[in-house]
Amino acid sequence: MYDCKKHFIDGKWIAATGRSLDIVNPATEDVIGQVALGTAEDVDVAAKAARRAFESFSQTSVAERAALLERIVGAYQKRLPELGKAISDEMGAPLNFAIQVQAGVGLGHFATALALVREYKFEEKVGTTLLRREPAGVCGLITPWNWPANQIACKLAPALAVGCTVVLKPSEIAPISAQIIAEILAEAGVPAGVFNLVQGDGPGVGAAISAHPAIDMVSFTGSTRAGVLVAKAAAESVKRVSQELGGKSANIILDDADLKRAVTGGVLQMMNNTGQSCNAPSRMLVHESQYEQAVQIAASVAQSVKAGDPADPSTNIGPLSSAAQFKKVQGLIEQGIAEGAKVVAGGPGRPEGLSKGFYARPTVFANVNNNMTIAREEIFGPVLVIIPYKDEEDAIRIANDTPYGLSGAVSSADPERAKRVASRLRTGMVHLNGAQVDLQAPFGGYKQSGNGREWGRLGFDEFVETKALMGGA
DSSP states (O other): OEEEOEEEETTEEEEOOSOEEEEEOTTTOOEEEEEEOOOHHHHHHHHHHHHHHHHHHTTOOHHHHHHHHHHHHHHHHHHHHHHHHHHHHHHOOOHHHIIIIIIHHHHHHHHHHHHHHTTSOSEEEETTEEEEEEEOOEEEEEOOSSSHHHHHHHHHHHHHHHTOEEEEEOOTTSHHHHHHHHHHHHHHTOOTTTEEEOOOOIIIIIHHHHHOTTOOEEEEESOHHHHHHHHHHHHTTTOEEEEEOOOOOEEEEOTTSOHHHHHHHHHHHHHGGGGOOTTOOOEEEEEGGGHHHHHHHHHHHHHHOOBOOTTSTTOSBOOOSSHHHHHHHHHHHHHHHHTTOEEEEOOSSOOTTOOSSSOOOOEEEESOOTTSHHHHSOOOSSEEEEEEESSHHHHHHHHHOSSEESOEEEEOSSHHHHHHHHTTSOSSOOEETTOOOOTTSOBOOEETTEESOBSHHHHHHTTEEEEEEETOO
16 A cells, blocks of 8 residues: 655655545556645645755755756666556556656656756856846646656756755645655755655645745646636736646648558557547548548557556556546547547447446547537547548648647658648647657647746746846856
8 A cells, every 4th residue: 555645845754634535546446545635734834945945955056956866867767667656556557658658758857957957058148248047946846647757857857957946746646656756856865845745636735836925936737727726826926837738739641641650650649648648639630532541540540559457568558547537538428429420449438348447448539520529628538539621721720720739740741841831830849740759849838738838948947037137248
């Protein structure tokens, strides 16, 4: 059983005194531990510890912070298998994927920050002025359950690299991995108060972080609905808010692309992590002349995706993260059918042979138009919709016809054509011809997908204030 009924505050583990919540393994529906539901009082203690620590940590040298990051990377590497196992247990990712990708990308963010901190321009001359990039202050980090180590690391690593102190609230659905990361930082010798972990839920801890006057900025990843609440709470103290929110990304397959390759890659990318990724390519746009062929390819690929026991090496996708997520996804699949979309793979209910666990069937919908609920709402499950378009202009129009703007994809035999279409998409990221994510490139979106950028050099920029020293050049 996992015990997450403690907070890490001011360099010490502190037993929680309030209520706790069961941690449920979504693959078995068994209770595997408990997590503390922290309070505003816990946040207050953590924020004050971070404020005290900021006075000295903000003045450390680049070399000192690089040395800390180097120790974190070393400690993280030793705990990688254990961290992956925890992620698999708490949110259901297949074990190999959880170790190599889920936990692995978290390590990648710390390694990237270590490489960047030595070359980041903390000072720059502009005209007769010296620009100084200084740590923003005490940072509240509120992270989700779908990529727990990734989201903690891509915020925490740059914050520490530039000299900020931190109060972290991970998701109450995925608290185990956060506790292991706290243990990693403690082993690496993070100074007392520089990193603080308060376990809990949004109403009890997240809201308190957003509103606390001693916290200078909030970096939040989660739903657009929750992001609005964070922004409203933060407005009272005029703190900076960086948000990475929902998405309904379009995958445009142009008529000159290798159709089988593009459709196959698009389906597999959509099903990855059981569809629980904010940048998932959930709307596939195919030229009307190729639509039926694309639907057949997509259905065949989806039917080959195996949902099952995360510990089984042959499993492609695990369960959805929780009972609530299972109910939401099933409801949206049913709504798609009710609105006239055609199920060509998957559909409602659990996959065959699975009577327990929050498993959803890898599902593909055809006969979809962009006004349907399944084409507009973020489903956050293994559900792909395929929409036909008439020409290039129509594809761009459909892609941009969404309140979101996080990611997108374009496939074409002509790289210049792909870039031209990509330049007209109102999204923060576009994957050209199946290109994968790049830890050096910024991650973030337009419109209701949030503001600010994470990852790489631009991720550092989120955690600094810029001071102009006139005549200092």
